[in-house]
Amino acid sequence: MLVVGRFINGICVGICSAQVPVYVAELALAHKGGLVVGAPQWAITWAILITFYISYGCSFLEGTASFRAPWALQTIPVIFFFFGIFWMPESPRWLAKQDRWDKCQKILMLIHADNNPDDDLVRMELQRLREACDMDRIQSNVSFTELVKPPMLWRFHIGVFVQIWSQLTCINVIMYYITFVFGMAGLSGNNNLVASSINYVINVFVTIPALLYLDKVGRRPILLMGSISLTVWWFLCAGLMGGYGSSAPPGGLNHIAEESWSITGTPAKVVIACSYLVVASFAPSWGPVSWVYSPELFRLRL
Template sequence: MITNIYIITAISVIGGTLFGFDLSSMSAIIGTNQYKCYFNQGPHGYPFSDSPDCSGPHSLIQGGITASMPGGSFIGALVSGILTDAFGRKSSIQIGSVIWIIGSIISCAAQNFPMLIVGRFINGLCVGICSAQVPVYVAELAPAHKRGLVVGAQQWAITWGILIMFYISYGCSFLEGTASFRVPWALQMIPAIFLFFGIFWMPESPRWLAKQDRWDDCQEILALIHANNNPDDDLVRLELQQLREACEMDRIQSNVSFTELIKPPMLWRFHIGVFVQIWSQLTGINVIMYYITFVFGMAGLSGNNNLVASSINYVINVVVTIPALLYLDKVGRRPILLMGSISLTIWWFLCAGLMGGYGSLAPPGGLNHIAEESWSITGKPAKVVIACSYLVVASFAPSWGPVSWVYPPELFPLRLRGKAVALSTASNWMFNFALSYFTPPAFVNIKWKTYLVFGAFSFAMALHVFFCFPETAGKTLEEVEGLLKENRAPWRAAAREQDLEDRAMGSPQNEEKREDMVHVESA
C-alpha cells in the first residue's frame, strides 16, 4: 500500500488532469482547419474538405459542443455525493475513470455533432465525479499543515493536463484529415487507465472508514500516513479521538440528507462552499481557456501564430500555480482570494477599455474566420489585450484556481462532507456549462462588453470574500468545524491573529509544541 501523501496526491489528481486534457484539446482543435471543415456549417457545408475557407460550426453549436462536457460534469458531481457515501472515495474515483474511457472512445469516433456532444457529455460525468471527490479524498488523508498544498495540487494537475494536451493537439494539427483531432481524443484515455489501476494501491479515506465504524482500519491508515506506522503516536491518538467525537455527533444528528444543507446553521457555510466554486467560474478563466484562440483571433493572430501564443497562456498557468501550492497554508485562504479578485478586476476592465476604445466590428465572417460578426482590435492596443489575457491567467492560477478545490472540503462536518462538496462542485459545473455555451454568442452580440461583465463579477467576489469567507488554513478538519460553530466575523483582527497562531501550531517547525499539548490533554 502506498502511504506517502505526496505519491497518493500525485496519483489521485490525475482526475484533475483529465479535466485539463478535455479543456485544452477543444481549445487547440476548434481553430484548426481540419476541425472546422469536418464540422462545417458555413457556405461549403458537409462533407469534409480541405478548403481554407471552412468556417466551422455556428457559435451556438460550438457553444453546445464545448458546454456538453461541463453539462455532464454537473450531473457527475451531483451523483458523486451518493457514490462516495455508499462505496467510498477510492471506488468513486475508479468509476469516474471508467466513464472517461467510454466517453473518449465515443468522442474519438464522432461522425457528427450529436455523437461528439454525447461523447463529451460522458467525459463530463467523469470530470464531475473526480473533481468533487478527489479533493475530499486527499483532504481527508492529508495532515493539517499540508492540506492546502496537496489538495491544491488538483488545480496544478489541471494546468498540466491543459498544457500537455494543448501541445499534443497542436502537434496533431499538422496531420491530415480527421486524424488531427481523433488522435488527441484517443490519447486522453491513457491517464484514466493509469488512474484506475493506481487507485488499487492507495488507502481508503480514514474518515470514510470511521463513518463506517471500521475503527481498526481507520487507525491503521492514520498511523501509516501520519506516524510511520506507529498506532500509539500521540497525534494519531488525538486525531482518532476527534474523529470518534465527530462521528458520535453525527449519530446524534442522524438526519443526514441534502436538505440539511439548506437549513440553519449549515446554510451559511453551504452558501460559501457553493460560491467559492461559482466565483471561480465567473472569474472568466474558462473564456481564456476554452476560447483563447477566439480572443487572440480578434486581436489579429491567426494560424500557427495564434496557437503558439495560446500555448504561452497554458505555460503561465502551470508555472504561476506553484507559488500558491507553496504558500497557501502559510498565507491562508482569504488573503489569496482577495488578491486574486482585485487583480482580476483590474485586467478585465483594462481589456474592456481597450476593446471598447480602440476596437471595431470585424468584417463579415469574423476576423481570421474565428467567429462570425465578432470584434477586432489591431496595433499596440491589441498587444496589450493579449498581455492582459496572460495576466488574467497569472492572477487566477495562484488564487481562485487552487483555493476553489481546497476550500469546500474544509467547511463541512464529516456526515455532510461528501454530499456538500458534490453540490458545491456541481455549482461550478453548472456555471461552467452556462459560460461555455454563451461565451461565443456573447462575443457576437455584446462584443467587447463581455469583458465588462467579468470585471464586475471579479469586483463583487472581492467584497463577498472579505465579508463572508472564514479562514481555515492550518487546522484539522475537526478543528475547522469547531471554529465555524463560533460564528466569528471573518474580517475581525482578533480572529485573524488566532488563525495565524493556529497555522503556526500546524507547521512542522512547531510539531513538538503540538505534541506537548497532546500530553497535557492526555494528563
C-alpha cells in the first residue's frame, strides 16, 4: 500500500513541480520574477520544517499512531490545496496566447492593480503580451521537436540540467538522511533529532536573502557562489569521514544500519558543522534559483 501510495504521490508532485514554476512565472511581473517564483521554494522549506516537528512530536505517541498520524495529517493541507485551486486565476500569458484579451486584462488588473483598469502597469504588461503574441504568430506551429533543435536545444539543455544539478548537489542526502549522518558522528536519541531540526530551521531562514536579492544580483552569480561553497563543504565532509572515520562495529551504530560508519571527536563536530553549511549554501542559491531560471529561458509559445 505504501509503495502504491508513494507512486501516486510521485506522479502528483511531478505534475505540480512542472506546472507551478511556469504558472507563477507567468503571473509575476518581470522585475519581481525572482521573488515571486522563488517564493514556492520558501514554502517548501517551511513545509519540511513543519513536517519534521510534527513527526518528531508524533514519535512520542504509543503504537502505530506514531507513524500513522503524520501520514494522516498530510491530507489536511491537500484538501485546502484542492479546493483552493478552483479560485486560482488563469495565467494571463496563456489567455493572451488564446486571444482572450478581456479576461487577460481582468486578471492583470486583479493581481497587479487592485482592479484599476487605468493602471499604467497593466497597460504596459498588456502591450508586452501583445507584442510577444504577434511575434510568436510568425511561427505558429509548436512541437516538442523544436526544443531539441537549434537554437532552442541549448536553452532546453540548460532548463533540464539546472533542475538535474539542483538534485545532484546531494541536498537530499542532508534533508532525508541527516539523522543517519549525525548518528555516524555520535549523536543519538533526542540529541540527534533536535540537532537535525536545526538543519531545517537554517533551510527556512537562509532562503530569505535569495528572495530579496535574486532580482538585483542575477541568477548566474548566485548559482556560481552556491556551487563553490557546496563543493568546499562536501569535500570537507568526505575528507574528514575518510581520513578520521572507520567502519562501525558489528550491528551498526546508534540504530542506523548494520553496515555503517563512525567518526568521533573534533572531526565529528566539524562534519556536523559542514552539514549545516551545506544547507546554508544550497538554500539561497540552487534551491530557489533552479525554479526561477528554467521558466525564463523559453518563448511564450513554448
